[in-house]
């Protein structure tokens with residue numbers, strides 16, 4: 001199993017529990033959609049999974065190793081394995097899509113290349129490869145301030161992948177996009193799972209796109225994982241338990 005989470009609890013203060021008793025096992029190549037009403041805890045869950053928030057309790061095993069207990073330095077090694085794509089990704093607006101994607105390699109680039117700005121051929125090829133996977137090869141030299149919201153999302157996803165992430169966690173990647181761009185982003189994420197075996201966990205507001213693209217759906221209500229189904233649509237009772 002790639003990730004195992006047991007009894008995740010997150011609190012903002014000692015009396016206010018935002019997430020409680022969350023447990024799941026996730027394998028490689030799964031495409032998980034996290035759905036729930038406003039304020040149900042979706043963003044908080046994604047931030048906890050990417051270790052951006054301090055857990056009040058719980059265990060997080062990555063390939064069998066409990067990583068919540070590790071110190072910050074030790075956690076760094078694991079944090080590189082996943083990438084967090086924000087709702088409104090921040091890219092460098094004056095640089096091309098390609099340069100933005102390449103910046104995902106920052107931690108693996110030797111200092112002399114950072115200083116000279118020289119890019120290794122294999123990194124260049126890899127970045128182009130990921131831009132192609134998200135359907136943006138033709139826009140690789142376009143400055144990112146000229147890209148649409150959907151294209152910006154897709155550059156951010158390519159950047160996450162070039163960093164070598166094994167898990168891409170995306171917070172509402174299609175909010176604010178028109179339906180056509182929303183479908184494109186969802187299709188890109190689905191293809192990444194199928195072709196590269198990357199695991200995707202992404203939050204969405206509605207059920208329809210989750211059912212159309214994801215291989216698994218998590219429903220969150222009031223900080224609890226109330227639904228966890230694989231490979232099928234939700235029943236009305238399950239929808240009611242998420243959006244009551």
Ligand SMILES: Nc1ncnc2c1ncn2[C@@H]1O[C@H](COP(=O)(O)OP(=O)(O)OP(=O)(O)O)[C@@H](O)[C@H]1O
Nearest residue numbers: 012018036037038039040041042043044045203205
């Ligand atoms: N730092 C904080 N202090 C107090 N309350 C918080 C804090 N962070 C989150 N919350 C509360 O936790 C709950 C879950 O918030 P979260 O942002 O995870 O929900 P969400 O499902 O992502 O909502 P939305 O769909 O509206 O973005 C909300 O009630 C929110 O007000």
